Amino acid sequence: MTDALDIKVEVLVDPNALAERVAAWMLELALAKAGTFAICLSGGSTPEILYQRLAQAPYRDAFPWDRTHLFWGDERFVPKSDDLSNYKMVREALLDHAPIPAANIHAVETEGLSPEESAAAYARDLQVFYGADRFDPARPLFDVNILGLGTDGHTASLFPDNAVLEEREKWVAAVIGAKTEARITMTYPVLESCAHGAFLVDGAGKADILKKLLAGDQSLPAAHLRPTGELLLFADAAAKGAS
Numbered sequence: 001m002t003d004a005l006d007i008k009v010e011v012l013v014d015p016n017a018l019a020e021r022v023a024a025w026m027l028e029l030a031l032a033k034a035g036t037f038a039i040c041l042s043g044g045s046t047p048e049i050l051y052q053r054l055a056q057a058p059y060r061d062a063f064p065w066d067r068t069h070l071f072w073g074d075e076r077f078v079p080k081s082d083d084l085s086n087y088k089m090v091r092e093a094l095l096d097h098a099p100i101p102a103a104n105i106h107a108v109e110t111e112g113l114s115p116e117e118s119a120a121a122y123a124r125d126l127q128v129f130y131g132a133d134r135f136d137p138a139r140p141l142f143d144v145n146i147l148g149l150g151t152d153g154h155t156a157s158l159f160p161d162n163a164v165l166e167e168r169e170k171w172v173a174a175v176i177g178a179k180t181e182a183r184i185t186m187t188y189p190v191l192e193s194c195a196h197g198a199f200l201v202d203g204a205g206k207a208d209i210l211k212k213l214l215a216g217d218q219s220l221p222a223a224h225l226r227p228t229g230e231l232l233l234f235a236d237a238a239a240k241g242a243s
Contacts, residue, residue, distance in 0.1 A: 162178050
């Protein structure tokens with residue numbers, strides 16, 4: 001079964017060009033909006049290149065970091081110092097280099113509590129930031145949601161055939177058993193509450209799954225994402241070439 005996504009596609013020559021383009025796009029959006037600018041971050045090697053670019057001139061100096069808030073779409077349930085931690089990756093790529101106020105960094109707490117307690121705590125943090133426990137489609141939680149695409153079609157930690165795919169009440173859920181380590185993930189309603197959702201996909205290894213995503217293959221968790229605002233795809237030529 002397919003249901004083609006309403007998605008804007010832009011193809012860049014390589015991962016570095018992709019990162020440059022998305023960094024410029026994000027800066028333009030941030031400068032165009034007055035007040036708080038909220039970004040939902042993704043793990044993975046492709047977003048990492050973007051974060052490294054944002055940590056360099058001209059973006060490091062031009063981005064309105066003082067009113068930018070950062071969140072994580074998902075996190076591995078490991079200590080923040082662990083090499084598997086999405087927080088650690090973002091810290092090393094961006095947070096250690098850009099003047100982002102500590103109060104604006106909303107990491108998932110993974111130490112001293114259970115995965116379920118971690119998910120509940122992060123949901124409370126999101127609701128406090130949003131100022132409500134129900135979404136208003138006219139007021140998205142995130143200005144930009146950076147999305148990854150796994151070779152199995154997952155995004156965030158929404159994996160195929162996992163019960164969390166049916167979750168519509170909880171904002172954040174613990175994902176147990178899908179991978180070796182537990183995961184903490186935002187659910188569809190939270191990931192969809194964004195003005196701009198953007199998949200970042202690069203490499204020939206993603207070509208087949210990207211083709212399925214663009215065709216709306218409903219077996220892919222990523223294909224079910226329907227943001228409040230626009231949905232975009234930034235891909236490099238290697239990922240898009242075979243599709």
